[in-house]
Amino acid sequence: MTGYLSPDEVRRVLDAAVETGLADPAVRPLLFDGIMPRYRGTLPLHPAPGRQVHSDLNEMNRVERLVDGSVPLEIWLRNAVAETTEAGPLTVLQRALDEVARAAGGEPDVPGGLPLPGEIKEEIIHRDDTVPIGFLRGGALAGAAVARIKVPPYEGGAPLQPNGFPHSGTGWLIAPDLLITNHHVVNARAGTGAGRPMAGPEDLRLQARRSTARFDFDADADDTETVEAAVAELVAADPALDYAVLRLADRPGRPALKLAERPLTVTGDSYVAVNIIQHPGGRSKRVALRNNLVYQADEHDVRYFTDTRGGSSGSPVCTDDWKVVALHRGTRRVENVLFQGRTTAFVNVGTQMRSVLRHLEATIPGVHAEIQQAQATP
Template sequence: MTYLNDEEWRELSKIILTITRGDYATWRPILFSGLSLKFRAILPNNPVPAAQVRLDLNTMKGIPLIADGVIPLDVYLREAISNFEGLFPSEETRLKEFLAKVRQAASGAPPVGPLQRAEVEEAIVHQDDMLPMSFMHRAVEASRSVAKIVVPRILAGNPATVHGAPVLHNGTCWLVAPELVLTNHHVIQARAAGTGAASATDLDLQVDAAEILFDFDDDTTAATAITKAKLVWSDKLLDFALLRIDSNRPWLEVARDIPETPAGHQAPALNVIQHPRGGVKRIAIRNNLMSGASESELRYFTDTEGGSSGSPVFDDTWSVVALHRSHRVATDVQFQGKDVAYLNIGTRMSAILAHLKQHLPAGTIPELGI
């Protein structure tokens, strides 16, 4: 598959030449610095800047995914945005739009509909953001219930490979009840957009072979791995999947209502514990206000990245209010005086629980009162 259409590839080529001011040879190593030496070794060389850009883009077009789940174009765009931030506003906006399109297509997440205008456009910066120390203690306790999930792509009963290595999809999951973890439907599908859904047999095989890694908090300690999960229920529209695993770990409390706005603040805060880009566990607790809500979704400014799909979205009492699923490019939205590139989207826990109660016979999931 290709993440961009032909016109967008041509536009991207022009943008890269514009922001590097024709000195692509100097910037090229930086743009590819986040990729492995093995991948960089296959890139062709040409002394003409425009020709070199086209060759590099064609290579990434032909290799949309590396076996370890890395998307070369995602890394390339991220480096371009980071290194030229604020220097070329219109070009930067287009790069961010391309990056959002790449990530949505690669994840296989269902498209997010048009955003309503954000209810919070300008956060109050000068407010009392101090919290009791118990906030951090509860955050640490909550993190024990959050895990990285690695799902292999299986086609017709066989593991998919790239250059002999398995194709893996990274996400985040968390314990919503004893022995029950929640993640996104698109995470267990392990398919890019436009490639078709996994068959029921392949889906069960992917869930069974998925590796759920608790305690992956840093690179120096061994994670606790759990496999042989079983799919209980999933829904594409709400983008959730409920899996049963063998675990005696603590689970997270769920809040059915939207958190109230604290006195003196403009909006409630929403915190996310996640495994961005399949890396170690990280926590987002700053610049994290809720933007808006509907019956089934929450929108928020909290930082996330690819691999954060399936993360729990917490209120300040560390109860889960939503399941993080995706993001969408935002236009004409400001946060703390700056234009916002993206708004994040989560499925409200109240909508997920209502769906389960509606579609499953009573007593199917007693742990959730269903």
């Protein structure tokens, strides 16, 4: 690995950090909050504040991930964004964070060139956005089917060396013992774009069998009671649609999420809110509720504005009745798009679940029938 950021990108982050005061030695502990202390202790120390930040960035840029699966540069950038209020440096730091989070998660690049609206009409912002109280109960039930996944990378049948630490993602029950996530989550390789590294077929299956799914991971506290589920096998996968279906060794004893009966569609004058249950950064479960307008959908993809991070890959994209319409797979950053007063917004992309089901029906009809039977069960 040559680094998450190019030397020029590192220099831009350094300049932004110096400009906004993050080079102050008193701020350094805040920037390293959440990074393993043992790793922090290995970083060289320098008397000059600017040189210290540059050294820290270069050292972290060379580390794919630590033994706990975390990416130190991603955590540092997230902390830097939280400490920054000035627009110019904030844009630089946020863009770097997006790039590192996407590469660390192995998310493939989402094709660009999308026809984006120049603005969101006022009536969309000021519509009646209330929902029935049952919306909250439904969300709690749906969340029980969502798990944090850890996938260890292998190469040639052995743990990948160096930096063979686990990759994190999100998955959810599509049947009592079938968990669905992204192909790139199970692939467990850092990098983006068409040339991103790919695990061989045998290594991919081995990585799946060595994966674990952690249900009920709803808080970061050490005493949080969770359910760990081992994976028995990889039963289906497709890198183009970016999905993978894993069979768990034992049923975790909770209802599977229900799928929407038809693909999501939107028109130019109507927008749909979606809700995403996720494990960003491999941490405890979070939910992005309703402030996630879908602005475009076609036969294969749903595109929406929301908040996700590396580790959110594989999350269910749900409508207000908590039925899944898409499998979240990646993020594209766009410029000069107004969304609720912001001039820059994220475009997230999920694969329509109808496309996944059609692919399963054509390639692995037995798995498709199993899912359909589970979906028909009340």
